[in-house]
Structure formats: structure tokens, C-alpha cells
Amino acid sequence: MAVDLLGGDHAPAVVVDGALRACQADPALHLLLVGPAEAADEIIYALDPAEHGRILRLPVAPADGVKADSWVESGVRSAVLAVAQGQADAVLSAGNTGATVTSAALGLGRRPGVRRPPLAAVLPTGAGRLVLLDVGSSVDPDEETMATHALLGAAYAAVVHGVAAPRVGLLTIGTERGKGDRLRRALPPLLAGLALPAGARYVGLVEGNDVVSGAVADVVVTDGFTGNVLLKGLEAAYAELGPPDPAAGPPPPRAALLLGVDGTVVVCHGAASGADVAAGIAFAAHLHRRAAVAAMADLIEAQRGVSR
């Protein structure tokens, strides 16, 4: 697992903390620590010497004349390249979303038809779990990008949550005809005509409250601006008040998977805690072991074949 030590508002401290927690929780986990050597060494020193073989360092040092932002972004770029070159199986970053998405799109390649890879988050609901996408990659998306979110989100719910025939809804502000902004008014015919993978079906317009109940959709499609705002609002509410269905077990990790790229890239919020980073690393490891990214790609390819 390649971990971007420089990404996040409180990097490298919380990333060091999170990586250490993840290592201790999962004895099979190996980490490639990408960033300043001294931050990586903190993790190594905290581990039993018998465990040192589980840690590799990929030092990224500030070069002369390079701005701080570029230096930080070179961290996630190096982490993505480590996956592209087979040195790591997946990437975890809490850094700038735009830099991570761009690095992943260039370094790992986008799946056919994917213009802007979306970030898919999972929220607990009264009915289980719900996939919300995009949560920050595609601001000002066009219609084709939103339609691709629907395809990718359906595959995610089928593969990662094991949902048979996922219900896909479009997030808007009222279910009467003509409600919503320009983008939302244009989208329903396009979404209704899509051939979705995994037996998924488009169930029409949904609203903010449907993301809490989970009663009408398993996948909710929106632009990255609205999705990010709603995600951060609901996550904060659940952190304060508990999840909508406490009987449903531990809440999902506060981390999002980048969809539509050829590799496992998990993103935490910039304000993520050490526990969030640890959960994000564990989630990335889980997805890799399940070969989830390849399974999603296969589902979408299979649907493409049928539709042709």
C-alpha cells in the first residue's frame, strides 16, 4: 500500500499516526511510505524491529526552487507511479483531490468512456449503505460525465456492497418536472436511456433526505460540488449523533474510492484524523484483496458487450 505522507491539512503527523494504526491492525499489510524520510522513520521506529520488513520508504524531498504546493503534489504523483510500476497495489492520499485525480488519470489510465474519474463515498443509511458520487472530483461536470458516474456507481454497489440490481437515483431538489438547475433538468432522459451494468436500474429523481433513509436508491449520482457538501454535512452529523441505523454495525470508512481508473486509489478528506487514515488504508487493502477495481471494470465491459 503506497501512502502519501504529505497529503492532508495535518500532514505528515496524522498520516504517520494513521499508517501506524493500520499496520498494527493488519499484520499482513505492507506499506510504501511516500514522502519525507524523517516522517517515514517515525513509523519505522514505532514498530517492533521484527516488523520493519513490512515497511518500504520512497523519499520525496523538496527540490531547490520548487514551491511547497508542487512538492506536496509530487508526493501523490510518486505514490500513484509506484502503483503504475507494480511497486504497490493501491494508493491512499488525504491530499488535494484535484492533484490526486489528475495523477491517477495520467499515471494509471482512465477506463474507456471516462472523462473525469469520480470519487465514490459510502454513507450509512437507515436501510444499510449508500454510494454517493461524485464527492469532489468533477465540479461543473457535463451531462456525459454525470452519466458515467451512474455506470461506475452501479458497478461499485454491485461489486463492493454485493447489491443485486442496484437502484440508481439522480440527486435533485424536488421531484416535480422542471425542478432543479440546468444540468438536472437535462439529465433524466439520458439516465433513463442508459444501459447500466449488473442489472442496475435508474429509479429517477431523489432528494437529500433519500440519502439519509436509503429507502429509494443504492447509488445517488450528483456533481462533485453538491456531493462533497452533502457528504461532509452528513458525516459531521453522524460523527456527532451516531449513524442512522446503529444496529447496522460499524460505519463505513470516511474515505472515497476513485472510480474509472486502472488501479485502487482511495482518498481521505484533507481534515481526516489518524483513525480516518487508518480506515482508509484498511479499505484500500480490502478493495485490493477483493480485486474490486477489476471486477467493476469487468461488469461495465460485460454490459458494453450486451449493449452493442
Next chain:
Amino acid sequence: MAVDLLGGDHAPAVVVDGALRACQADPALHLLLVGPAEAADEIIYALDPAEHGRILRLPVAPADGVKADSWVESGVRSAVLAVAQGQADAVLSAGNTGATVTSAALGLGRRPGVRRPPLAAVLPTGAGRLVLLDVGSSVDPDEETMATHALLGAAYAAVVHGVAAPRVGLLTIGTERGKGDRLRRALPPLLAGLALPAGARYVGLVEGNDVVSGAVADVVVTDGFTGNVLLKGLEAAYAELGPPDPAAGPPPPRAALLLGVDGTVVVCHGAASGADVAAGIAFAAHLHRRAAVAAMADLIEAQRGVSR
């Protein structure tokens, strides 16, 4: 109080229920029931005959050849005109937001500088109460409209919540420079340069979680699409899990005030319950008795005078 009996997904039944509850809870309340005579009669029959003097009817009947939508919209138009003509002090509608905003803008008039009147909702937070606007009036707003939201929201927090020097934030998806969509990237310099009323100040970018905590802003400005999605999501979470600070007393009504028009217009969600409608009516009566709309207009005019 003019009540639009035809507005809402479950009209007139829930509006009848809500109007009756409001009447029973507040003996000083008089209602002008706008809509089908038989719905109004249900309320009258349910009241003690000694109370019948508190109810007036303004029948709105379907005309031949008029579509159902137009008939429903004529209800809110008639209710707004009753206020414009002095037959009522305020309006409550759970109907189509667009029709209500347009009726109010035309029937009551917009305040100077207000292009699109925003709807301001109040959310409970960990720190008290927070004004979120717009929550459904201005989809695809321009920069000037968003700046007007900031002025109106500041006046609202000062007058209705008694906040001295309200803190006004712009809702976005990350506080680094360059985050957000086109609109959000363009707005900060404009908002920072505004002369806000009531000693309010622009505090910069805020995120979804800040709407839950209430720690950094008293007023959060956004477009009507994002605001509506976040409002419905958080309201549903709080309805399920309780408000962020149970010690803060009863949660605010799930109703929004239309700002920037010359009159008191309160809007409930289309999916409002009878209890929500009753709370909306009580809220409108409270605002009218406090002369809140005039006080907000005065604050903004006073600031205009200073800024000239």
C-alpha cells in the same frame, strides 16, 4: 395569516391538519384559508363555533379549461395578493417554490437590489442556530445574486436570531485556493468587499461540516440547489437522530422565510407534515408580530446609507 390550502405533495389534507393545529395552539391567530371551500370547511367544522370568527375563506375553484398545475399555482398567487391588499399579514405555502417566489416577487415587490429573492432556512447546530440560504429559490444564480444572499442572510441572523455582528461564510468544498466550482472561485473577492449590515463580517469559505457544528459561521451562503440538498439531508438526519445540541431546546421549524420581498412569506417543503405546516404558520405569525421583515429592510437600508 393566509394559508395556501392547495400547496404541497399531500394538499389539502396535511395543510388542513396543520392549520387546525396552529389555530388550536395560538388563540390569537386568525386564518385566511385560500383554496377549495370544502377543505376550508373541514377546518371550520373541527373548531368550536365560538372560534369560527377567526377563520375567513378565500375560495379558489378550478376554472374550466385551466390545467391542474395552474389551478394550484393560482392558490399561492391569491394568498400573496391577500397580503398585498392588506387582507392578511403573512402567507404560508407548502407549494411549488418557483410559483411562490414568483408570486411574491410580483405581488409584494422586491427590495432594491434583489434580483431573485432567496429562501432562508434555519438549522440547529452544536453552537445554536444557523441561517442557510438559499435553499431552493435561486438555481444557477449569478455572482450578484449570491452577494445579495449574504446581505439578506446577515440581516436575518441579526433580527430573527439576535446575533450581534453575524459571521457570514461561503459554502464550498475545501478551503484551499482554487477549490470549488466556477461560481465559488469567483465569489470570495466580491463577498470580502461587501458592506454587510448589522456589523456582520464575511469569514470566508466554510464546508458542509461547518453547517453542523455552527462553530465558524452564523450565516452560510450558497446556491439554491446545494442549499436545498444539504438542508433536506441534515433535516432528515436530525429528524432520525435528534438535533446536534439537545440542550438547545426545540428544533427550529422546518420552514423557510423568503427574503428580499416586501412581506412575510414562509414556505414549507412539499413533503411537509401537518406538524411542519403548523410550525410554519406559527413561525410566520411570530415573524409578523416581531415586524421582522421591516426590521431587516431597515438594517439593510441603514447600511446602504453608511456605505454611500
